[in-house]
Structure formats: C-alpha cells, structure tokens
Amino acid sequence: MKDYLNKLSNVAIGAAIEVHRELGPGLLEMTYELSLQHELQLRGYASERQVMLPIQYKSMIVPEAYRIDLLVENCLVIELKTVESLLPIHSAQILTYLRMSNKHLGLLINFHNVLLTDGIKRLVHHFPS
Numbered sequence: 001m002k003d004y005l006n007k008l009s010n011v012a013i014g015a016a017i018e019v020h021r022e023l024g025p026g027l028l029e030m031t032y033e034l035s036l037q038h039e040l041q042l043r044g045y046a047s048e049r050q051v052m053l054p055i056q057y058k059s060m061i062v063p064e065a066y067r068i069d070l071l072v073e074n075c076l077v078i079e080l081k082t083v084e085s086l087l088p089i090h091s092a093q094i095l096t097y098l099r100m101s102n103k104h105l106g107l108l109i110n111f112h113n114v115l116l117t118d119g120i121k122r123l124v125h126h127f128p129s
Contacts, residue, residue, distance in 0.1 A: 001104075004075075005075060005076065005104060005105045008045070008072060008073055008075065008076050008105075009076060009105055009107060009122060011040070011043060011045060012036075012040065012045075012072055012076060012078060012107055013107065013109075013120060015036055015039040015040050015043060016032075016036055016039075016107075016109050016111075016116060016120070017116050017117070018039055019032060019035045019036050019039050019111075020032075020111055020113075020116040021116075022035075023035060023111075025082075025111060025112050025113060025114065026082075026112070027082070027111070028082065029069075029080050029081065029082045029111070032080055032082065032109075032111045033049060033050075033069055033070060033080050034049070036070060036078070036080070036109075037049055037070060040070075040072060045072055045073055046072070046073055046074075047070050047071060047072045047073070048068075048070070048071045048074075049069065049070055050067045050068070050069065051067060051068040051071045052064045052066075052067050053065060053066055053067075053068065053100065053101055055100050065100070066096075066097060066100065068097055068101065071101075071103075075103060075104070075105070076103070076105055076106070076107065077094060077097050077098055077101065077103050077105070077106035077107070078106065078107045078109060079093065079094045079097065079106065079107070079108050079109070080109050080110075080111065081108065081109070081110040081111070081112070081119075082110065082111050082112045083110060083112055084112060085110075086108065086110050086119065086121065090108055090110075090121075091108060091121060091123060094106040094107075094108050094123050095123055095125060098123065098125035099125055103125070104124065104125055104126055105122070105123070105124055105125075106122075106123045106124075106125070107120065107121070107122055107123070108120070108121040108122075108123060109121075
C-alpha cells in the first residue's frame with residue numbers, strides 16, 4: 001500500500017505541474033480543481049471532486065462536516081489552494097481531513113506560485129507499512 005500511495009502522489013504532483021504549466025497562476029481554485037481532475041483522468045486515475053464526508057461528534061452525526069477537494073483512487077486526499085502563501089492552518093486542515101476520512105496520505109497544493117513545486121506539501125497520517 002505504501003508503494004502505491006507514493007506512486008499515486010508522484011503521479012498527482014506531475015499532473016498538477018502539468019496543469020500549472022498550461023494555465024499558470026492567478027485563476028480560481030475551481031479552475032485548477034477541474035483541470036487537475038481531468039489531467040488525472042487522462043493519466044488513467046479515478047478521482048472525485050468535492051467529496052462530502054460526515055463526522056461523528058459524541059452521539060451526533062454532522063452529515064456534511066467537510067469536503068475533500070479531490071479524492072484520487074479513493075486513497076489520496078488533495079486539498080487545493082490559491083493563496084498568497086500556505087499557512088500552518090492549511091496543513092492542520094488536511095491532517096484533520098486525513099484523520100476523519102481514515103486516509104493516510106494527502107497533498108496540499110497552492111497554485112498561486114510562480115513555481116508550483118514551491119507550493120506543494122505532502123502530509124502523512126499513520127502511513128501503512
């Protein structure tokens with residue numbers, strides 16, 4: 001599983017770089033989300049956009065507690081941003097998403113960079129062996 005997740009994250013990063021190369025910075029987050037999903041599909045990977053997930057708080061269920069921007073192959077969480085710079089809260093957000101969805105690997109990608117590689121963070125939550 002670990003090798004597959006590593007390969008999948010590399011594919012997703014390559015796809016994001018291709019999208020950024022074609023579109024450049026400065027567009028709406030939704031533009032990058034749709035384009036990245038399309039690029040992943042062109043590369044043969046399934047993904048879902050705006051995946052709503054519930055959480056349980058004590059005895060209460062919150063049915064639409066959060067949305068994952070892109071869920072690739074039902075195992076890689078991608079959170080997209082178009083902000084001046086990534087903040088610690090953005091990393092905390094994706095770590096919460098990973099924990100709540102019981103996923104292990106996430107990518108935080110900020111398309112508001114001249115070089116996209118400056119805006120990519122890989123986050124792990126209990127990586128499987």
